[in-house]
Amino acid sequence: MQHFHGMTVEWLGHATFLLKTAKGTTILIDPWLESNPAHPKNWRAPEKIDIVLCPHGHMDHIGDAAAVAKKYKPNFIGMYELMSYLKTKGAENITPMNLGGTVTLKDVTVTLVEARHSSSIDDNGQTIYCGEPAGFIIRVDGEPVLYDAGDTSVFGDMKLIGQIYKPQIALLPIGDHFTMGPDTAAIAAEYVGCNKVIPTHYGTFPVLTGRPEQLREHLRGKSIDVLELKPGEPLY
Numbered sequence: 070m071q072h073f074h075g076m077t078v079e080w081l082g083h084a085t086f087l088l089k090t091a092k093g094t095t096i097l098i099d100p101w102l103e104s105n106p107a108h109p110k111n112w113r114a115p116e117k118i119d120i121v122l123c124p125h126g127h128m129d130h131i132g133d134a135a136a137v138a139k140k141y142k143p144n145f146i147g148m149y150e151l152m153s154y155l156k157t158k159g160a161e162n163i164t165p166m167n168l169g170g171t172v173t174l175k176d177v178t179v180t181l182v183e184a185r186h187s188s189s190i191d192d193n194g195q196t197i198y199c200g201e202p203a204g205f206i207i208r209v210d211g212e213p214v215l216y217d218a219g220d221t222s223v224f225g226d227m228k229l230i231g232q233i234y235k236p237q238i239a240l241l242p243i244g245d246h247f248t249m250g251p252d253t254a255a256i257a258a259e260y261v262g263c264n265k266v267i268p269t270h271y272g273t274f275p276v277l278t279g280r281p282e283q284l285r286e287h288l289r290g291k292s293i294d295v296l297e298l299k300p301g302e303p304l305y
């Protein structure tokens with residue numbers, strides 16, 4: 070877990086994160102908890118979750134969305150088609166958006182930005198299109214700007230994301246195979262111009278071979294720190 074001024078950032082394994090702002094707003098990035106093999110044992114679930122960010126329609130990102138919807142009744146934010154799908158799974162409060170759009174809920178401002186990936190769900194043998202995949206820019210007053218890239222390859226317009234939103238901290242997938250690996254994640258970090266990277270989407274399955282130390286090696290000589298979190302370090 071890391072503290073950024075008053076905000077805490079807790080990694081729950083794979084690409085799942087729990088953020089808590091100084092004002093107490095709780096944001097879950099990726100509703101994939103109990104069925105996540107990297108989910109920390111003995112994790113103390115929060116009493117409330119206000120906002121859930123969903124990057125794309127794959128089970129390793131939204132696998133527990135229905136359970137989270139039922140337990141917490143949070144506001145789900147994500148791509149229009151993905152939100153429509155989650156509504157059929159019991160998500161009552163949804164904010165369907167599209168790329169480039171910004172929404173403010175409580176003290177949190179979220180912008181959907183481009184990601185290069187795919188987004189569809191197999192539901193009882195039927196493939197459901199979930200819209201374009203997305204990343205998120207997360208802004209809270211007084212905190213560094215966070216960029217969660219979602220699942221993606223590196224792409225040139227990460228420079229544009231950097232130019233427009235000036236994220237200081239980037240959550241970047243490094244596992245390879247389904248996303249960029251440590252070598253291209255290092256390029257992504259430079260493109261977005263952040264000074265800290267939190268590596269995600271690695272170690273969960275054997276094919277996700279990228280490791281933070283490799284990212285660190287690729288960033289040697291650059292003034293970009295790699296913050297390696299441990300899943301489920303207690304919040305307090």
Ligand SMILES: [Zn+2]
Nearest residue numbers: 127129220247
């Ligand atoms: Zn994934």
